[in-house]
Amino acid sequence: MKLIGTDIDGTILPRTGVFSARTIAALGSLAGAGIPLVLATARPPRWVDSVALQLGIAGEAVCANGAVFYDLATRSVVDHIGLPEEALLEVADALRSAFPGVILGLETTTGLAIEQGFPARESNTNPREVAPFERMESVRDLTGVKMLALLPGSHPDEMLEIALPLVGHLLELSHSSVTDPLLELAPLGISKATGLARLAAHHGVDAEDVIVFGDAPNDVPMFEWAGTGYAVGNAHGAVKAVASHETASVDDDGVAMIIEALVAEALAAR
Numbered sequence: 001m002k003l004i005g006t007d008i009d010g011t012i013l014p015r016t017g018v019f020s021a022r023t024i025a026a027l028g029s030l031a032g033a034g035i036p037l038v039l040a041t042a043r044p045p046r047w048v049d050s051v052a053l054q055l056g057i058a059g060e061a062v063c064a065n066g067a068v069f070y071d072l073a074t075r076s077v078v079d080h081i082g083l084p085e086e087a088l089l090e091v092a093d094a095l096r097s098a099f100p101g102v103i104l105g106l107e108t109t110t111g112l113a114i115e116q117g118f119p120a121r122e123s124n125t126n127p128r129e130v131a132p133f134e135r136m137e138s139v140r141d142l143t144g145v146k147m148l149a150l151l152p153g154s155h156p157d158e159m160l161e162i163a164l165p166l167v168g169h170l171l172e173l174s175h176s177s178v179t180d181p182l183l184e185l186a187p188l189g190i191s192k193a194t195g196l197a198r199l200a201a202h203h204g205v206d207a208e209d210v211i212v213f214g215d216a217p218n219d220v221p222m223f224e225w226a227g228t229g230y231a232v233g234n235a236h237g238a239v240k241a242v243a244s245h246e247t248a249s250v251d252d253d254g255v256a257m258i259i260e261a262l263v264a265e266a267l268a269a270r
Contacts (some may be wrong), residue, residue, distance in 0.1 A: 001262055004030060005038045005062075005196045005222060006255060008051055009176065011214040011232055014250045019054055024254035025053055026101060026263070032063065033266040038199050040192040042176035042184055042218055044107045044146070045070045045077055047167050062195030064107055065174060065186045065218050067145035070197065079091075080109050081187045082142035087170045091185060092133050094166045104133040105148035113138040118150060147171065147185035154181040160217070176217035178236050181203040184218065191222035211262070213255045214239055230258055 006012055012023050039048060039061040043132055045068055048061050058073040069078040105114040111128030113136045122246045130137050138144050139266070151159060156175035163183060171185040192214075200210055208227035212215050212219070215235040223242045225227035231239045233249035240246060248254035 001035065001065070001202055001210050001228070001266070003036045003038065003200055003211075004214045004259070004262075005192070005210060005226065007214040007216065007219050008039060008041045008043060008048075008213075010178075010212050010234065011028065011219075012250065012255050013051070020253055020256070022253045023256045026253075026259040027057060029263045030185050030259065031057075033263045034263070035222075035263070035266060036060075036199075036203050038196060039072075040066075040196055040212070040214075040219075040222060042146070042174075042216075044068070044112070048072065057197060060199055062192055062199065064146040065172070065176075065184060066190045066192050067186050068109065069198070077109050080143075080145050081190055083144040083147060083171070083185075083187055084142070085140050086251045087188070088144065088147060089134060090137050091147065091167045091170050095163065095183075098162055098166055099149070099154070101151060103152075105134060105150070106138050106144045107146040107148065108138045108143040109180045110143060113144075114148075118148070119178055130250070137253045145186070149183040149185070151154060151181045152233045152251055155179075156181055156183065156217075159183050160220035174220075176216045177219045178216065193219035193225035196222050197225060211258075213258070215250065224268075 024164040042065050043064050052072040063070050068080045071078050082165045103115050103118045105118045113129035114127050191241050207225055210226040211228045212222045212226040213230045215232050217236055217238045219239055220242055230245045230247045231243035232254045246257050
């Protein structure tokens, strides 16, 4: 094991929004064991700074489901893969037909662009734009990294099943919540797996030497790519189906449990 990639929400961060002392200590111990840690998340860059601060870590993050490479130490976007305007507009048209009442948004490298009615629930959000999706400047300037489609009263699994055959050839579909009626769409062919693969190559690490942790359907690609994958006990069934291992739930520090053992083994082997 030479590199660890972990999802954040529902995997190391419970719904309380507070990391446990055990998780903080376990993740902090990786640096001393010489094991790189990569946060692989659906979160946009603006959401990972507070995570790095709480955990007391630096290093790298793959944000927006693989479309953004972020430096935690300098708090800066290193690189991103933008969503093409033509695909965004075609997908928007298809989703509006399939899901009457859908509310669209677009995560960008510099903020969030949303349609009226899209809930900006996080305290650190000051929308870059509030406008109909088709009129957004963010749709045209290639700073968009993740399209959002919210359908109040629906279920993400049902939305994904309907949307995939309609627009799956245009953008990469997933969802990162087991309950929120929100689809997330990345550039075609981009996922947490492609992001982790790029950073692993930078560190000279092969896929078989990577261990990943996750809980939601958007984590599935990195489980299929990495040599070892641990689903937390509270994980979605799609994740458990592809995971090579399972650990305790996020509320019971399942990831910390495994990392403690891995670090102890790495230190003993020196």
